[in-house]
Amino acid sequence: MELANIEKLLEKYLNATTTIAEENRLKDYFLSDDVAPHLQEYQVLFGYFSTSKDEKFTKTIQLKSQKLSWKWLSVAASIVLLISVYSGFQINENITERNRAEAEKAYEESKMYFSMVSVNLNKGNDAIAQLQHFEKTTNKVFK
């Protein structure tokens, strides 16, 4: 491509009136090896444009964002809370059950002991009654 043409295109380029096709022609020219010495600064420019276009996004895009996991975290937390409350209630229930059983046993035992005590107390009463009888007769005798 002749130089005059390129210079004309460059003029248009600077005034932003070139089309994409014309800009591509300029790009092709400046990416080739034989560039006129007085236009060398453009070589850098167009070189930069074409290398920049090759830059790629290398990471993979995640459509499920981190924010979503917060929702799941709260669901999990509420489940854990529910389970802990339920099991805590259950354990508490067990404890009261056992306590009641123990209390009943203790009641039975103490009832037994009380009855034993009362039986023995009655025996003592009989003895005391005899003693009273003895005292009466001694009083009769010694009057």
Add this chain to the structure above:
Amino acid sequence: MKQSEFLKTVMPFQNKVFRLAKRLLVSTAEAEDATQELYFKLWKNKSKLKDYKNIEAFAMTMTKNYCFDRLKSKQASNLSLVHSNYKENDTGLQRKLELNDSVSIVHDLIENLPPQQKLVIQLRDIEQYEYNEIEELLNISATAIRVTLSRARKTIREQLIKQHNYGIS
């Protein structure tokens, strides 16, 4: 819209989205985050996508807006810190080697342009969109685009000639 169908419509321009985000946000990591965020937004609104004639233009506009929002929020909080962070990422050995490469001069020149010019250069000279597409994308008239583009191209050219003549790199 199924996932496969969705991917088929939106994946072809993922690199364009990424490059635009990188042009505006500078940092590669930020650009990757922006791309990820954008695709997530598209996925959430997949039912509405059918209403748009040109999904690519819609996505690019969303990217542009998202990046500007990001920049604004950064500027509001702590611009200097963030800015030094960006620089920090790039001052590796590779970056120093690249600086010798004159191609990166162009990168820095575009970097220093006003945001609108940066955008137009990215969309036209790198992505090679037609003027009517850029019109739709940026929601400004073709004449305004041409004026901005012309200004940007002339600035870059002047700077390049300056550096070329004085041999400053």
